[in-house]
Amino acid sequence: MFYGMGGLVNKIIKRLFKKQKLENEILGQEEEALLHTILEYSRIISQYIPYFNILSSAEKQRFIKRTWFFRQSKTFHYIGLGEKEEIAILVSAAAVQLTFGLRRYKLIYFKHIYIMPDAYQFETPGELYIGHVSPKGIYLSWKHFLQGYENATDNVNVAIHEMAHALEYNNFMDHADADPKFRADFQLFPVAYGPALAHMITTRRSYLRSYAYTNIREFWAVSVETFFENPSALKTTMPKLYYVICEILKQDPLAQHRNTTIV
Numbered sequence: 001m002f003y004g005m006g007g008l009v010n011k012i013i014k015r016l017f018k019k020q021k022l023e024n025e026i027l028g029q030e031e032e033a034l035l036h037t038i039l040e041y042s043r044i045i046s047q048y049i050p051y052f053n054i055l056s057s058a059e060k061q062r063f064i065k066r067t068w069f070f071r072q073s074k075t076f077h078y079i080g081l082g083e084k085e086e087i088a089i090l091v092s093a094a095a096v097q098l099t100f101g102l103r104r105y106k107l108i109y110f111k112h113i114y115i116m117p118d119a120y121q122f123e124t125p126g127e128l129y130i131g132h133v134s135p136k137g138i139y140l141s142w143k144h145f146l147q148g149y150e151n152a153t154d155n156v157n158v159a160i161h162e163m164a165h166a167l168e169y170n171n172f173m174d175h176a177d178a179d180p181k182f183r184a185d186f187q188l189f190p191v192a193y194g195p196a197l198a199h200m201i202t203t204r205r206s207y208l209r210s211y212a213y214t215n216i217r218e219f220w221a222v223s224v225e226t227f228f229e230n231p232s233a234l235k236t237t238m239p240k241l242y243y244v245i246c247e248i249l250k251q252d253p254l255a256q257h258r259n260t261t262i263v
């Protein structure tokens, strides 16, 4: 059923964007339901995710399609808040934003996503988290998810941050979806980290917030947040880091078309 539905999703998305008159056609029940779902995806994503709104029409089609597939591949768990499909769609869209230039985007290592209403305790009593990633799944505070997109230029976006951890995790764990090309490109990252760390130590200044310097994993996640929220400033202040992230993620937020390599 999954792949059959996928074909139908492709067909419906294509027609919607070509503005063909779907209303004059007699649609099957399944097609009607999918058409409604896809329109909802488009409405919800365009309302919250600024990245989506500046994509070309073809890119928007791919974005919605990928979000749909990503969402279908995960089980969402709502801990302390009511189940809401909008949440699953938006969290999936955040992952799709991060991986938009990559061929493998489903983060297949992760089957479960856990949503909490607000910051939560985990392992260490007294310490509050707004998101984390573990072999059990991806965890996010919904309140902070929304804040991440409400202020789209403060270099803080917890969903992008955690998905960046998840992407690294997905590709360095030993399983079928790990991408050797991503692993090879990711070797560029320590090369950017070393000089940035040295610069930070000597000047005590960095365009990235200080949490980035906790360790190389946090440096990756914080850099990626900044890459999407303030690409020009990152490119100006830390050009090597900027180009390395473009190379790893295969997209450039400052280019007219996000990427040209993937169809």
Ligand SMILES: [Zn+2]
Pocket (backbone or CB within 6 Å): 161, 165, 217, 218, 221
């Ligand atoms: Zn982190």
